Amino acid sequence: MAVPTVDELTASVVDAATLAFRKLFATGETFYYCVLITTGEALPPCIAAWSHESLARSDQPELDRWHYADSPFLDFGAEHFAPVRDLWLARPAIGDGNWNAEYELRLTALESAMRNLDSMGVFGSGESRRTLMINVEVVPPDHTNTERAIRLNPPESIAQWIAEAAEPRDGGTVA
Structure with missing residues (x-):
């Protein structure tokens, strides 16, 4: 197999995530974090995702609101991501002397995929989109999560996340 390009990675993530997010939204819950x-x-x-309904079922909503690991929807639609994993693993291993370039390529593919999904209307439009925060998050969290959130969202969809969960940006500010 040839080494997949960033465009091939992006397209694969778009295909998988479209199926997974549509299945997620078919649950009928009202999502605010995807x-x-x-x-x-x-x-x-x-x-990972949180809905208002799943947060209401949480034993610790103040801690869980933005916490991917406690999400009842963590790894939702995993069955759709097998082709993504195959392409991901066909890329050069991080650590083969190209760590920064490979890391940035992978994050670029993920961010581009979320941007494409958003432009396709997967996350809704109008008011429904303004109430939903989308992102590509690196764990453990770092300031790049905040940078991506700002690029991917209208300000009103991330205001609460910025106030409660965002990591400070390089300059030490959050927003």
Whole structure:
């Protein structure tokens, strides 16, 4: 297999995430947080999400509101991401002397995929989109999560996240 390009990675994530997010939204819950999660090593992504209804069922809503790991929808639609994992693993291993370039390529593919999904209307439009925060989050969190959130969202959809969960940007400010 040839080494997949950033465009091929993006297209694969778009295909998988479209199916997974549409299945997620078919649950009938009202989502306010939908993200792709990857690690600091840029391993293959998975979905995490929170809805108002799932937060109401939480034993610790003040802690869970933005916490991907406690999401009842962590890795939702994983069955759709097998082709993504295959392409991801066909890329050069991070650590083969190209760590920064490979890491940035993978994060670019994920951010482009979320932007494409948004432009396709997967996350809604108008008021429904303004109430939904989308992102590509690296765990453990760092300032790049805030940078991506600002690029991917209208300000009103991330105002509460910025106030409660965003990591400070390089200059030490959050917004």
